Amino acid sequence: MVVDMHSHLRGWSPDAVQTIEELLSAAEDKRLNGIAVTDHYDLDNVSDSGTKWIFDPKQYYETHLPFRKAPSLLSRAGVLIGVEISYLPNHIEEIKRLAATEEFDAVILSVHEYDHIDPVIDCKNLFQDGLSAAYGRIIHAIAESAMAVPAADIIGHYDFFSRYAPTKRSKMLYSHAPDEFDRLFCIMIQNHQALEINTGTVDGLPTYLKRTKK
Numbered sequence: 498m499v500v501d502m503h504s505h506l507r508g509w510s511p512d513a514v515q516t517i518e519e520l521l522s523a524a525e526d527k528r529l530n531g532i533a534v535t536d537h538y539d540l541d542n543v544s545d546s547g548t549k550w551i552f553d554p555k556q557y558y559e560t561h562l563p564f565r566k567a568p569s570l571l572s573r574a575g576v577l578i579g580v581e582i583s584y585l586p587n588h589i590e591e592i593k594r595l596a597a598t599e600e601f602d603a604v605i606l607s608v609h610e611y612d613h614i615d616p617v618i619d620c621k622n623l624f625q626d627g628l629s630a631a632y633g634r635i636i637h638a639i640a641e642s643a644m645a646v647p648a649a650d651i652i653g654h655y656d657f658f659s660r661y662a663p664t665k666r667s668k669m670l671y672s673h674a675p676d677e678f679d680r681l682f683c684i685m686i687q688n689h690q691a692l693e694i695n696t697g698t699v700d701g702l703p704t705y706l707k708r709t710k711k
């Protein structure tokens with residue numbers, strides 16, 4: 498069974514353009530058994546137009562409830578209702594409360610900034626001592642997030658920062674930070690958390706890497 502567990506919708510995530518109908522139609526084309534709507538919940542992010550990257554969880558749930566259906570091998574229109582929460586230590590209590598919301602079928606916990614550095618805006622400082630050192634710090638931070646929010650089901654895009662590394666060969670590998678990866682996996686096993694494989698990062702890799710992909 499194939500279910501895309503990470504998607505954003507127009508009107509709920511400031512960086513999204515698709516409606517749920519468009520998402521379901523694309524899922525049908527790709528023969529997926531279901532999708533999860535997991536819009537951004539980022540307590541510190543405000544878009545240029547002044548829109549906050551948060552929403553009312555109750556309103557979100559009630560809006561998507563008519564579509565909610567358990568994904569099944571026998572059908573292709575499964576819809577789960579979830580959320581992608583940005584991990585921010587300064588909002589830990591609110592994040593833990595939100596992650597424990599019973600209505601959510603899936604809670605993704607994502608690290609979108611490191612030490613207040615948003616990689617979309619500035620990644621040079623983070624990578625100044627090389628990929629291994631930077632990735633070690635990032636995986637360590639992701640492990641801290643997984644430990645701090647055990648109610649999260651999925652650890653989001655572990656290799657998100659590699660999209661913004663100031664070098665072409667930026668694919669994040671286990672060999673860059675084996676100790677930090679091992680620690681992350683131990684915490685995730687303890688908390689029954691899954692690791693997201695985010696194809697957005699694969700799409701963001703330089704084309705020469707994609708061409709060698711089998």
Ligand SMILES: [Zn+2]
Nearest residue numbers: 581607653654
């Ligand atoms: Zn994300």
